Amino acid sequence: MIEHRTLRVALLGAGSVGSQVARLLLDNTDELSERAGARLELAGIAVRDVNAPRDVELPQELLTTDAHELIVGADIVIELMGGIEPARTHIIEALQSGADVVTGNKALLASHGAEIFDAADQVGASVSYEASVAAAIPILRPLKDSLAGDHVRRIFGIVNGTTNYILDRMDREGADFDEVLADAQALGYAEADPTADVEGHDAAQKAAILASLAFHTNVPLEAVHCEGIASIDAAAIENAKNAGYVIKLLATCEQLPGEGADGEAISVRVYPALVDREHPLASVRGGNNAVYVEAAAAGPLMFYGAGAGGRETASAILGDVVSAARRHIAGGVGIGESARGDRPVAPIGRITTRYQITLDVADKQGVLATVANILSDGGVSIARLEQTIAEDETGANRARLVIGTHRAREQALSDTVENLAASDVVVRVVTVLRVEGE
Amino acid sequence: MIEHRTLRVALLGAGSVGSQVARLLLDNTDELSERAGARLELAGIAVRDVNAPRDVELPQELLTTDAHELIVGADIVIELMGGIEPARTHIIEALQSGADVVTGNKALLASHGAEIFDAADQVGASVSYEASVAAAIPILRPLKDSLAGDHVRRIFGIVNGTTNYILDRMDREGADFDEVLADAQALGYAEADPTADVEGHDAAQKAAILASLAFHTNVPLEAVHCEGIASIDAAAIENAKNAGYVIKLLATCEQLPGEGADGEAISVRVYPALVDREHPLASVRGGNNAVYVEAAAAGPLMFYGAGAGGRETASAILGDVVSAARRHIAGGVGIGESARGDRPVAPIGRITTRYQITLDVADKQGVLATVANILSDGGVSIARLEQTIAEDETGANRARLVIGTHRAREQALSDTVENLAASDVVVRVVTVLRVEGE
Structure with missing residues (x-):
């Protein structure tokens, strides 16, 4: 020895x-x-x-x-x-x-x-x-050392085991959020106060660490856009399923396409997103974590394993x-981490992705045309639209529209959703979910 | 800068x-x-x-x-x-x-x-x-550094893109080996002389490197047991599918359960194996690679990405x-790799796994009993058995048995297969495949 x-x-x-x-x-x-x-x-x-x-x-x-x-x-x-x-x-x-x-x-x-x-x-x-980040899964060292000669473009990560456990059970059992959360708490998968997990704060901390390493910069926690999963109900999961998606809480770190002074901008964000059921991240079950990294030369890589546990x-x-x-x-001194740059972190309005908008609408003539016009005026292009009629709680007919968009700028999308909400043919904006991993 | x-x-x-x-x-x-x-x-x-x-x-x-x-x-x-x-x-x-x-x-x-x-x-x-090993996928550094404080128990890897491409297409299209190989050669996925890939030699080299790092020893290439995929035909893939498996060429590095002087022995082997379709390795498509690592504390980890490409x-x-x-x-000097031990590499007969044996048998009374007796005499326990009747090339009825075994020692299994082959009720031993990843 x-x-x-x-x-x-x-x-x-x-x-x-x-x-x-x-x-x-x-x-x-x-x-x-x-x-x-x-x-x-x-x-x-x-x-x-x-x-x-x-x-x-x-x-x-x-x-x-x-x-x-x-x-x-x-x-x-x-x-x-x-x-x-x-x-x-x-x-x-x-x-x-x-x-x-x-x-x-x-x-x-x-x-x-x-x-x-x-x-x-x-x-x-x-x-x-x-x-x-992601407990036992080696992800930071690969980013810092193995990919040191490459150029990371995007990271999508399932980095919170509690929310993945909840979303996975909702997806598999059709159960509702509160029910699964209570169960997860009883089983020790979720804490008595699940706020940090459920509201995405834990994932946001990990996103800041991942983005800082991947993009050789300092990402302040405040710059991470963060949405939790409390708004995801059984109906949202069902809609996602019907469209070929699964809902995952993703930490996304992305280099935005260069334009002028923003050429070096990155986006760091956490929210529940729609992931194609064929994507490797879709099959990450229970409390497991997985981080999907896209680098310029290496192409896509995935790191998978347990996301928690002593x-x-x-x-x-x-x-x-x-x-x-x-x-x-x-002995000797390595290259430190304080030599990092300060790349601007773009506001959420700057990102571009596809969206799925679910609306409860009035069950009458001309609704589709009105909705289509509002989207078109907002510069949001429709890729897919499905209309269903169901009974609401009072027994009245309720028309529901599920709209898949082409890629749109978040700012344009959110302005358009505001206009939809204000329209008299829209009863309620049920969910707006982004599609990631494409 | x-x-x-x-x-x-x-x-x-x-x-x-x-x-x-x-x-x-x-x-x-x-x-x-x-x-x-x-x-x-x-x-x-x-x-x-x-x-x-x-x-x-x-x-x-x-x-x-x-x-x-x-x-x-x-x-x-x-x-x-x-x-x-x-x-x-x-x-x-x-x-x-x-x-x-x-x-x-x-x-x-x-x-x-x-x-x-x-x-x-x-x-x-x-x-x-x-x-x-596995091109762009960071796997050696994680083994050497990230898992330096842990104890690797097993590695299953899809580390050859060419054979994974071939097996994946056979699995998805029901096509036969020669046909897909010719296609892969035309498309540049396989070399004009595909021997090193198809016979498992490329994977065996990678297995030796993985096992040496994971178990802190020197594994000579000659000690790696190596079987290729040339014997896998459309029928074998179909049988595997029916039993809920996919066939993958796996490089397996495993610490054998200790017993006496062999307590420190490892097994390093490459062969086409049956993998449960629900296992993360089963969904590794085309020319991609993936390495599944089980460590004592970390639990299972998977590293996935492109297995080739300039x-x-x-x-x-x-x-x-x-x-x-x-x-x-x-500056400074790190800990080198020459301080490795020399753990014995066990012969293939020492491993223990489950098997799927496919036999063409005579279509007459008492065949099942005879086969069951030979297995029982050999100490191989049957977990699952399926008998099908099909027409052979001559139009005659042909009875086929697909037998799934419980865990057995390879030596006992291969002796038993020899006895089966020698039995007058067995027309032909079609395939013997090991089940891995359980």
Whole structure:
């Protein structure tokens, strides 16, 4: 076995991921050390309460409430506390004391990434964060290293397991949102407060991280357009199915076609979108994640796996730890991430895609012509139209139009939808969904 | 832009991949240099004939027939000549002169990998070879780095685009092997001499590379069990379909369950196998590749994309070039690959899987009982059995049995198949296919 020296590893946090990281580090020390080229010694685990119950058994003597003491003198610091503070302060402290940092803290990176990368670059330390997006799936390292010689054009990702679980069950069972959410909560697939998942905030953080890496820029979290899935009901899923689609919550990062000063603009957005049922993303089931990457030379690539889970996420953390150890041993300074540009992030109105508009309309003559005129006036071209008659809750006839458009600019589309909503032949705009992955 | 220094890049070979690498290096120099942290200068391109026609236009002044002169003084050498010699000699020369090497030469790595890694480690240089397996798909770096903290248990890969194209068309069109192969050759999907693809040798080289990385060992090419797809006909595809399977040529790398001295044994094998139509690998179409990895903590992961193509492969080469440049600039020595172990590779008889046996049998009383007895005597348990009666070429009735087995040891299975073949109730053993991916 190669063992040039010992590296002291400090672990901050012993929740579902942290406790698994500790367990795997302790159980597989020899194997991991051999791969790292250095003895990896777990120096201690900082927790809020040394007596709190843990998912897995950890040696009591490693637990401490003094994160500061643990960080000083560590070669590698693993931050798995989550949240902004004190995680941010601890990471900066670790970097300034010369340690390499491994973290899975997407909220922190999406909001304070630039500050952390700057701090790392100033001392020539590294920050690795593979676990922050899509758990065990290697996606950040492929983007940063494997595709370093290519030009990423688009990323579509299913990066939130909870919402994929919900949408997948709605799709397969025809069940309604609230029903499946309640079930998902009971089964532990969704949190008691599902807001961050259901409203797309978790996916938006991941989108900011993916876009920043893929486009070599800093995408502030505020620039990510974000819509959740709470508006998706069984009828929307059924409409999608009838048109050959499945609804997925997608994180999309896209280089917009160049025009003048906006030539370098990118779009970063999260919303429930229609995906062709033949697309590889369509078959991503349950709580799994998948990220579809289109690069200029490589063409389309897909990365698929578990999107959550303590052990799964610990795999990504430990991959980063071994890599950081190798770097630490090798010495030298790599190219940092603070050398990123600042590409403009375009507002959602600038994107171009196809749409599916579902309208409840009055059941009378001339409705179709009026709707078609409003779309045509708005510069939105109809690719496909289906009209159905159904009974509404009161037993009255209700006419429903499902309109598939050709590609349109979002701004033109949303103006047109406003005009549709204001028209007296339209009873209600039921859903407006974008089509992605084409 | 960060430009600490200039790195001289030597390119050996200007075939379909080499010419694309040259073109992308020349067209995107600024962008690639910024990412690498050093100016990447294409110092020259060694070719056999400077006047030969090329896929893409290259500056005549960069072409040379003197590879040796080009290698001396280069910081990074890209080897894309293919074949064993003179590629091997050039790579060793490049490493000994302190250059980092990037290659896509699977035949060379599968046969002389250990020698090349030793040469690299002796001088602290790196050898990168992402392009050697599954073209643009990042799979080697994820195995080496992202999963460095995990424990790979199994890999199933569709790593040969030509055979996947053929099998996919046979599956979709019901066409026969020869017919689709001729078509694939006319379309350029298969070579004039398709032996290396069709007989599985190309996939076997990739399997050796994958298994060596995943299991931190040296797998000699001779240890890879290899069967091609020439025996797969329309009837075999049809039988597979009826049982809910698709036939794929799989490269399988597996850690065998430990027992005594064999506890550390692995199996590395290539053959056409039955894959459940619901498995993510089943939907890999045309010339695409996909590698399914099961790791202890990460669970199942899948990597998908184009398995061939000049530009696609060039993407992987350039990713390695940028990473090698970063390493070159950073200084320091990484952990090499020569520290690999030598895990025993078990003979094919040691594996355990499920099988589908197709037999033409005599159309008379007692056949089923006889067949069932032979299987039972051999320790092979029947999970599923289907008997059909069809007319053979002469118009006579022909009874066919399709038997799905429970998991069995390959040795027991093949002994049993021999006994079946020798039995007077069995007219012919039509196919014996393994079921993988369960």
